[in-house]
Amino acid sequence: MILSQYRTTFLQKVSNIVQSLPSVNLALVEHTQNPTPKHRGVWIGPIQRNSWILDSSNCPGMRCRAGDSGSISPETDRPRHTWHLYAPNVPFWEQYDRPELLEEDMWLQFDFNKPWPPLAERKFAAIFDPEDRFVEYVRAMYEVQQHGRPGRQLILQGLLLAVLGEVLTAIQAGASGKANDPWQICSHGDYDRENRLLSTVDAAITRKLSSPPSLEQLAEELDMSVSSLAHRFKAETGLTVVQRIQWLRIRMARRMLLQSDTGVKSVSHKLRFSSPAYFAKVFQKVTGMTPSTYIATARRP
Incomplete structure (x- = not known):
């Protein structure tokens, strides 16, 4: 403690x-x-x-x-x-x-x-x-x-x-x-020890980005109690598990939006956000810009 x-x-x-x-x-x-x-x-x-x-x-x-x-x-x-x-x-x-x-x-x-x-x-x-x-x-x-x-x-x-x-x-x-x-x-050894939980959680989330696991499901997979996972993850990373899930999903979204034939609605659908509007809201919260602004910047010749 x-x-x-x-x-x-x-x-x-x-x-x-x-x-x-x-x-x-x-x-x-x-x-x-x-x-x-x-x-x-x-x-x-x-x-x-x-x-x-x-x-x-x-x-x-x-x-x-x-x-x-x-x-x-x-x-x-x-x-x-x-x-x-x-x-x-x-x-x-x-x-x-x-x-x-x-x-x-x-x-x-x-x-x-x-x-x-x-x-x-x-x-x-x-x-x-x-x-x-x-x-x-x-x-x-x-x-x-x-x-x-x-x-x-x-x-x-x-x-x-x-x-x-x-x-x-x-x-x-x-x-x-x-x-x-x-x-x-x-x-690197110091970082490896400190980031072991982060790496484990990231791996579990990344396997199911389109339908990310709940905190309860993650805790069960890692053989931890929900409260222990939540408190330890917050202490070691400064983030909540939900914030990390959002960050990983938006990271994938950014990669997908780099493709010239991929639009906001398509990415929102593939990652199973409830709506394009909610996807745009989460995207802006994580990156500080709207998906359309990101596309205009990232795809610029």
């Missing part, structure tokens, strides 16, 4: 922080493989930008400092898989003892239109990413940025929000974010 109350409080806190997220824009993604070797043992800097910087130079024997004379972060070793986050206009320096081992250099620059509370007072943070999830995000962002494909900006925005989501989760774990106490990105 105490754990459930804690998780509910934690999820509400995270929800409040997410809702406070201001508009964020990606300024630049830089990704260089096998970069030109740096000068051995020489401090490079000051490096300073007028936007937020999230950077990684995965190289043994690397040292960094931030702020004049290390006033923000003193000179310290920078372990592998560690990213540094710098606030706008914060100067920093880097030094390489073994520059020939530098395989990949990554920079991500972004801007908020107003301060975001989790980072509002932050000038510098170290982030440990043992599974290199940030690496995959930035590689994907760089690839998208280099090609003028339809929807490019939307994809980049989504990937940037995913990065900030990882940062927010790491912040909530309680580390200080200093070089010797970095925020740590959760491993």
Whole structure:
């Protein structure tokens, strides 16, 4: 019971922080493989930008400092898989003892239109990413940025929000974010344990999207009491089971509406909503737009 109350409080806190997220824009993604070797043992800097910087130079024997004379972060070793986050206009320096081992250099620059509370007072943070999830995000962002494909900006925005989501989760774990106490990105194993109930419920619902199971039927299938399922699911996800059912059905509806020969009435009928009007009401509640607006946007050449 105490754990459930804690998780509910934690999820509400995270929800409040997410809702406070201001508009964020990606300024630049830089990704260089096998970069030109740096000068051995020489401090490079000051490096300073007028936007937020999230950077990684995965190289043994690397040292960094931030702020004049290390006033923000003193000179310290920078372990592998560690990213540094710098606030706008914060100067920093880097030094390489073994520059020939530098395989990949990554920079991500972004801007908020107003301060975001989790980072509002932050000038510098170290982030440990043992599974290199940030690496995959930035590689994907760089690839998208280099090609003028339809929807490019939307994809980049989504990937940037995913990065900030990882940062927010790491912040909530309680580390200080200093070089010797970095925020740590959760491993997939941590997520797997936390999302086991969500995955199980999703699988049960997805099998019968056109006629989704009731809470009682789900509880019976999972060998749980109705109250236990309802309370545990809400504590672990922040959603009710009914809200999750609606979200999954609308996700399928969105996929179906991408087809040029599929209309609102057809999707409503196939997913067995009581009427097209009720389908449109649920669709707008979940997505924030009407089905017709979604079709006009998603099918745009």
